[in-house]
Amino acid sequence: MTALQDTVLVLLVLSSFALLGASRLGACIRFVALQGIVTGLLPIAVSGHGPTPRVAVIGATVILIKGFFFPHLLTRAMREAQTRRELQPFVGYVTSLAFGVLALIGSFWLDSRLNLPIHGASDLVVPVALATMIIGLFLIVSRRIAVSQVIGFLVLENGIYAFGVAIVRDVPALIELGILMDVFVAVFVMGIAIYHINREFDHIDTDRLTMLKG
Amino acid sequence: MMHTGWILPAMVLAPVLLALISLLLHSPRAILRLSAFGTLSTAALSGFAVWRVFRQGPMFAAGHWFMLDALSAYHVAVMMTVFSVASLFGISYFREETADGRFGRRQSRRYGSLWFGSLAAMMLVLVSNNLGIMWIGIEATTLLTAFLICVHVAPAALEAMWKYLLMCSVGVALAFTGTLLTAASAEHASLHGTDVLLWTNLRDAAQFLNPALLKAGFIFLVVGYGTKAGLAPMHNWLPDAHSQAPAPVSAIFSGFLLNAALYCILRFLPLVEAATGHTGWGRSILVVFGLLSVLMASAFIVTQCDVKRLLAYSSVEHIGVMTLGFGIGGLGTLAALFHMLSHSLCKTLAFCCAGRLGQVFGTHDMRRITRVLSIAPMWGAGLLGGLLVLIGSAPLALFTSEFLILKAAMDRGSYVVGGLFLVGLAVVFVAVLRRMIAMACSPAADRTSPLQTHRAESLLILTSLIAMLVLGLFWPPPLMRALAAAANILGGAL
Structure with missing residues (x-):
């Protein structure tokens, strides 16, 4: 089973790196959709001898929401805002990629120090999850367009989800679904906010939302 | 002894019901009256529960997933005071705006439903014994209160709302990582499955928790919930959101939303202290x-x-x-x-x-x-x-x-x-x-x-x-x- 797990984890990291380097929003949305599907496969891959119905249901829900519903919402927000690419992010793409590499190295180092209980999952899980979380945070602070910031938030969520899968077994299904529900509503609310911001300001460049200071 | 298992779920469900009712009402004035009347009746219901807790000790419901002990009962009392006073002020605050049509049916429905929605979410935070449900409640307050900031859609209000939404969502996501680390620290505490996130279980097993993991988790929790509580240096969203929201909303933000997040940190404090040997x-x-x-x-x-x-x-x-x-x-x-x-x-x-x-x-x-x-x-x-x-x-x-x-x-x-x-x-x-x-x-x-x-x-x-x-x-x-x-x-x- 480790082969499947490692494939999933490598895909998770690669999609984060792709996001760090992509400038066109359409591509970003496709990468984050891919990452969502991969995240949904992770609990199935980790659960050694065949997934229980509970794991299968949660995995399927994650794939459905993160892989299909969110990208659909984001694409609509992008169309309405008529913004196709990120305008001059605060940090350039090459620097961003370099940061991603550093984040990955840092996560491996942190994992070797932390010694988290991973219950027989692949050794890669924790470093990959940490790196995804850091890259997600980095995307939020380094991008200017509201849609890109939401994408960063989704990457952060995926990282946390992977982290949870690795270190906590048997989280009650009710809670997992509740959490998923919250993320779902969060992205939905952010979508509506983007719609309003676009209508009032005629752009979704959050760097130019500077009325409130001090 | 009277059976009181229904009261804790009722305290959460009553505001949910009131939120739905306010979506059905037509006139802004009726919605404002409902917001005051409904808040006061929820206060009466929870007042009874609080009184019982201080007389007879903690209450539990739904297989220990709901709990009201002295700490949460005290918070419930503070919250209901704030909501009651703010909802009464709300009637006079919106009176002029209702008269000149700025607070029309759309705005008032949004206001009424989100008012009760956020009350329900905060109540869920306070009465849940399960740390996962508590987290869900806090995240729900962020999402529900976001649109209360812009009851009147205006550029400055939207800017404040975006900042609030993004900063608090990220903060609360970090708090979730902290919750996961806390759950992971209970590996050797012989807690399994559903039990692992129940606060009462973690408290009873506190000396068996893994201190290193719990410490790491606590840092995530303080930074995460601290963002929502408005602790510096994670407070940047707060002045914007408070200044742009209508006054009764600012009042519940300052009066209780911040305290609800602080309450979550407080729940973890005794666990960390016990696990690290009260140092x-x-x-x-x-x-x-x-x-x-x-x-x-x-x-x-x-x-x-x-x-x-x-x-x-x-x-x-x-x-x-x-x-x-x-x-x-x-x-x-x-x-x-x-x-x-x-x-x-x-x-x-x-x-x-x-x-x-x-x-x-x-x-x-x-x-x-x-x-x-x-x-x-x-x-x-x-x-x-x-x-x-x-x-x-x-x-x-x-x-x-x-x-x-x-x-x-x-x-x-x-x-x-x-x-x-x-x-x-x-x-x-x-x-x-x-x-x-x-x-x-x-x-x-x-x-x-x-x-x-x-x-x-x-x-x-x-x-x-x-x-x-x-x-x-x-x-x-x-x-x-x-x-x-x-x-x-x-x-x-x-």
Whole structure:
């Protein structure tokens, strides 16, 4: 089973790196959709001898929401805002990629120090999850367009989800679904906010939302 | 013994039901009345539960997933006071806007449903024994209150809302990582499956928790929930959101939303303290964040001209004071709990009066809000009186708790902490007093006709102010017992 797990984890990291380097929003949305599907496969891959119905249901829900519903919402927000690419992010793409590499190295180092209980999952899980979380945070602070910031938030969520899968077994299904529900509503609310911001300001460049200071 | 298992779920479900009803109503006036009436009846229901908890000990429901103990019961009491007062003020705040059509059916439905929705979410935070459900509740408050900021869609309100949404979602996501690490720390505590996230189980097994993981988790939790609580340096969203929201909403933001997030941190404090062998590791983190918030807020208050932003920074300061009190422990815990009650009530009053004055003067700029006592006597008295309490004038309520926290710090020999705390309070005192004198005495601009005040409004303002004075002079024995019982849960017994 480790082969499947490692494939999933490598895909998770690669999609984060792709996001760090992509400038066109359409591509970003496709990468984050891919990452969502991969995240949904992770609990199935980790659960050694065949997934229980509970794991299968949660995995399927994650794939459905993160892989299909969110990208659909984001694409609509992008169309309405008529913004196709990120305008001059605060940090350039090459620097961003370099940061991603550093984040990955840092996560491996942190994992070797932390010694988290991973219950027989692949050794890669924790470093990959940490790196995804850091890259997600980095995307939020380094991008200017509201849609890109939401994408960063989704990457952060995926990282946390992977982290949870690795270190906590048997989280009650009710809670997992509740959490998923919250993320779902969060992205939905952010979508509506983007719609309003676009209508009032005629752009979704959050760097130019500077009325409130001090 | 009467069967009371239904009461905790009912406390969460009643507001949900009221939220749905307010979506069906047509006139803004009816929705405002429902918001006041519904809040008061939820308060009555939860008041009964709180009374029972203080008489007979903790209540449980739904297989220990719901719990109301002294700590959460005390928070419920504070929350329902804030919501009741703010909903009553809401009726008079929106009266003019209803008359000129700015607060129409759309806005009022949004306001009513989200008002009860956020009440339900905060109630869920307080009554859940399951740390995962508690997290879900906090995240839900962020999402529900986001649109309360822009009941009136305007550019500045949208900017505030985006900042709030993004910063708090990220913060709360980090808090979730902390919750996961806490669950992982219970690996050797022989807790399985559903049990692992129940607070009562973790408390009973605290000495078997893995200290290293719990410490890492606690840092994530303080930063994550601290963002939502408005602790510096994660407070940037707070002044914007508080200043752009309608006054009754600002009141519940300052009066309870921040406390709800702080409550989540408090739940983890006894676990960390027990697991690290009561060395004060967790408390010292709270001291650092609390002190930083007091000092940073005092620096921003000096230059503030907008009255609602001033009140918002004052909330950062007071959340800092409470965090500091909880960090110091012992007498500090008791004082911080009392500080929470009086700050919430007083800030609700101040925000509602400031909002009403803002409508009268057409601005929140304190340089243009002048002669408040002759133009709008009651509202002016409410704002100035509220500010007087907030800056900690003796012998009013907040003075007592700040003095006790200072005493607790000095008793423990933390002179540097006590000294810095005093510096922060002194700066705020002088800066706000200067603004208050200007608002009371500067020559009037053009309006001279005094504003009519409803008798009910005057009564509400006066009652709140008198309560602040009375609580400063004397703690009624039931309150004292409630404070002691709640402090006991945080390991702060005297």
